[in-house]
Amino acid sequence: xxxxxxxxxxxxxxxxxxxxxxxxxxxxxxxxxxxxxxxxxxxxxxxxxxxxxxxxxxxxxxxxxxxxxxxxxxxxxxxxxxxxxxxxxxxxxxxxxxxxxxxxxxxxxx
Amino acid sequence: xxxxxxxxxxxxxxxxxxxxxxxxxxxxxxxxxxxxxxxxxxxxxxxxxxxxxxxxxxxxxxxxxxxxxxxxxxxxxxxxxxxxxxxxxxxxxxxxxxxxxxxxxxxxxxxxxxxxxxx
Numbered sequence: 001x002x003x004x005x006x007x008x009x010x011x012x013x014x015x016x017x018x019x020x021x022x023x024x025x026x027x028x029x030x031x032x033x034x035x036x037x038x039x040x041x042x043x044x045x046x047x048x049x050x051x052x053x054x055x056x057x058x059x060x061x062x063x064x065x066x067x068x069x070x071x072x073x074x075x076x077x078x079x080x081x082x083x084x085x086x087x088x089x090x091x092x093x094x095x096x097x098x099x100x101x102x103x104x105x106x107x108x109x110x
Numbered sequence: 111x112x113x114x115x116x117x118x119x120x121x122x123x124x125x126x127x128x129x130x131x132x133x134x135x136x137x138x139x140x141x142x143x144x145x146x147x148x149x150x151x152x153x154x155x156x157x158x159x160x161x162x163x164x165x166x167x168x169x170x171x172x173x174x175x176x177x178x179x180x181x182x183x184x185x186x187x188x189x190x191x192x193x194x195x196x197x198x199x200x201x202x203x204x205x206x207x208x209x210x211x212x213x214x215x216x217x218x219x220x221x222x223x224x225x226x227x228x229x
Contacts, residue, residue: 004152032215043113044153044201044220051215086152096141096209097169098218100152 002027004089006101013077013108021072021104023087032090033070035061039083077108114221116202122227123192131187131224135204142185143218144177147199159185160208192228199223
């Protein structure tokens with residue numbers, strides 16, 4: 001069975017502070033991990049994926065297989081980063097289904 | 111271009127009624143997915159189509175739920191004899207290419223969702 005855990009339901013930081021959204025997974029195989037974001041009144045959208053090794057909107061995420069983690073980080077949070085963030089794991093056995101964590105609501109205050 | 115669209119955006123129905131939720135994927139997208147998201151939870155996979163073929167319906171909770179995509183484009187998720195526990199956000203997503211086991215993941219583009227409330 002595979003599972004994605006986001007231990008924080010709500011994370012509040014001040015503008016300019018570093019932010020780390022935690023994601024841990026359990027999966028017996030080579031995981032494919034994603035971060036999705038939902039801004040207020042907008043649809044769920046892909047933020048980044050681990051295979052791309054890219055930085056989007058200043059966010060990065062590194063897959064740590066030893067710790068089975070895929071934490072999302074940004075050195076200096078901005079107010080526009082306030083949103084709901086979901087970590088997701090792709091079921092490589094099926095090739096399509098995304099397994100989502102429960103999400104973390106990030107609030108960046110001035 | 112237009113993204114994934116879903117209708118209705120909000121649906122309130124009485125327990126026992128049938129509802130049909132529609133998803134219009136991005137033009138040309140082969141794969142279509144349905145997810146359900148209960149309050150305070152992440153989206154949960156329901157079913158998946160490649161073209162018109164339903165590849166996997168293992169996530170459908172019970173036989174009151176069904177989905178179709180007869181022409182390989184628009185899809186309808188139908189819930190018969192709705193119950194209060196069916197209340198949730200129903201999300202549809204599409205991706206350009208067929209998703210195969212072991213193949214590279216294609217980005218899933220989500221629609222705005224349909225908020226279903228069963229009274």
